[in-house]
Amino acid sequence: MRIAYQYRLRPTSSQIALMEQWLELLRKQYNYRLAERFTWWEQNRCPINACPFICHLPELKDRPDFYSQKRDLVNTKARFPEYQAIHSQVLQNCVERVHKAFDRWLKGDCNGQRAGKPRFKGVGRYRSLTFPQMKQDCIQGRFIHLPKLGAVKLVQHRPLPEGFVIKTATLTRKADGWYVTLSLQDSRVPELTPEPPTLENTFALAARSALGIDVGLDSFLVTDEGESVPVPRYYRKAELRLKRLQRALSRKQKRSNRRRKALKPLAKAHLKVANQRKDFHYKTVKKLVSKGKHIAYEALNIKGIAGTRLAKSAYDAGWGQFLQILAVKAERAGLRAIAVNPNGTSQSCASCGQKVPKGLSDRWHSCPHCGLQLSRDQNAAINIKYRAVGHPVLKAQEMSFTGVTEKPALFIATQRGATALAARFPSGCRRRSALLWHESGSMSLS
Numbered sequence: 001m002r003i004a005y006q007y008r009l010r011p012t013s014s015q016i017a018l019m020e021q022w023l024e025l026l027r028k029q030y031n032y033r034l035a036e037r038f039t040w041w042e043q044n045r046c047p048i049n050a051c052p053f054i055c056h057l058p059e060l061k062d063r064p065d066f067y068s069q070k071r072d073l074v075n076t077k078a079r080f081p082e083y084q085a086i087h088s089q090v091l092q093n094c095v096e097r098v099h100k101a102f103d104r105w106l107k108g109d110c111n112g113q114r115a116g117k118p119r120f121k122g123v124g125r126y127r128s129l130t131f132p133q134m135k136q137d138c139i140q141g142r143f144i145h146l147p148k149l150g151a152v153k154l155v156q157h158r159p160l161p162e163g164f165v166i167k168t169a170t171l172t173r174k175a176d177g178w179y180v181t182l183s184l185q186d187s188r189v190p191e192l193t194p195e196p197p198t199l200e201n202t203f204a205l206a207a208r209s210a211l212g213i214d215v216g217l218d219s220f221l222v223t224d225e226g227e228s229v230p231v232p233r234y235y236r237k238a239e240l241r242l243k244r245l246q247r248a249l250s251r252k253q254k255r256s257n258r259r260r261k262a263l264k265p266l267a268k269a270h271l272k273v274a275n276q277r278k279d280f281h282y283k284t285v286k287k288l289v290s291k292g293k294h295i296a297y298e299a300l301n302i303k304g305i306a307g308t309r310l311a312k313s314a315y316d317a318g319w320g321q322f323l324q325i326l327a328v329k330a331e332r333a334g335l336r337a338i339a340v341n342p343n344g345t346s347q348s349c350a351s352c353g354q355k356v357p358k359g360l361s362d363r364w365h366s367c368p369h370c371g372l373q374l375s376r377d378q379n380a381a382i383n384i385k386y387r388a389v390g391h392p393v394l395k396a397q398e399m400s401f402t403g404v405t406e407k408p409a410l411f412i413a414t415q416r417g418a419t420a421l422a423a424r425f426p427s428g429c430r431r432r433s434a435l436l437w438h439e440s441g442s443m444s445l446s
């Protein structure tokens with residue numbers, strides 16, 4: 001398992017100056033390598049169905065890839081000696097970032113999700129540098145020893161966890177100072193503690209091993225037991241202050257000294273909102289995971305919601321980050337976080353399975369078929385839990401009278417929305433077609 005621990009750094013002013021200088025050089029290098037790749041495409045593309053009869057073939061250059069660009073760093077160092085001051089692996093990591101950004105754009109990740117076209121980074125937009133190899137005893141006392149930077153003071157607010165080895169260290173410049181993120185790895189696989197949820201043990205009241213949660217904007221989440229967590233709305237609370245700071249910034253002349261100064265409080269205010277939200281997410285996840293049950297949630301189309309009128313509130317709630325933290329923390333606790341298909345979870349009745357249509361404003365579920373009275377969100381949460389254990393509600397009813405009639409399929413395999421699980425156990429690329437692009441070299445993607 002790979003986890004990350006972040007500590008605050010207290011570098012000296014000369015160390016800050018050095019790191020700032022590195023970042024600027026790395027930014028230029030990143031832009032150059034990116035441009036190299038874009039230029040290759042420009043020079044070597046030719047539409048297949050419109051090739052002229054007489055064409056002057058340009059001298060075909062080798063296509064720049066990760067290895068050729070890495071080899072070329074020698075020339076960079078020869079032409080610009082200031083690059084020799086940077087730790088060699090940090091510089092190579094910059095090329096790797098270009099490689100990854102390009103691959104995510106053209107090939108996509110293991111789920112076939114493609115990212116946008118990589119962008120050139122403006123001044124101050126390159127904010128972190130990575131040491132891909134670290135000594136295990138790099139932290140000594142209140143200092144962390146970094147190659148070429150020396151001993152940098154750090155605030156170690158918690159010790160490193162037992163049994164983990166340090167893989168990489170990333171230095172990040174944030175609005176309120178410098179941070180180091182240590183990536184730690186533990187090759188032991190945590191055991192799944194409670195037995196996986198099935199029809200039998202979920203329906204038996206004594207051994208409930210799954211918990212359904214319904215996330216929303218009315219309350220941040222509602223469990224199938226009816227507990228609810230209110231939405232904290234940190235952004236909404238800070239909006240007035242942010243607005244004022246933003247206005248102050250906008251009044252300043254571009255590229256002026258005063259504008260640069262006005263940027264700092266604004267960046268800090270945004271950072272504070274983000275930190276508050278993250279803290280809330282961690283605390284909520286902690287409460288959920290400490291129940292010791294597998295957790296079922298809806299695989300929401302967050303991007304879809306963010307395109308509607310609910311965008312600001314959706315971003316303020318930050319479900320995506322919450323679910324990410326949930327998946328990691330559940331795994332560490334030996335539990336499963338199961339994503340289920342969200343279609344119709346709030347519309348069907350949790351007791352009889354009949355459709356009970358309601359609009360967004362109907363907050364109460366009252367079933368005309370069986371007389372169930374419940375809050376809308378709790379009803380949805382129960383449905384989500386049922387889906388995670390792999391049966392529709394009606395089958396659950398049947399079962400309560402006649403006992404289990406059919407063996408449920410392994411719930412992970414049956415869930416179309418179990419993307420979170422798939423992402424944690426990637427077994428090669430799902431979309432071969434995206435990969436095929438690489439072989440054919442054509443820009444069309446199926």
Ligand SMILES: [Zn+2]
Pocket residue numbers: 349350351352353354367368369370371372
């Ligand atoms: Zn009903």
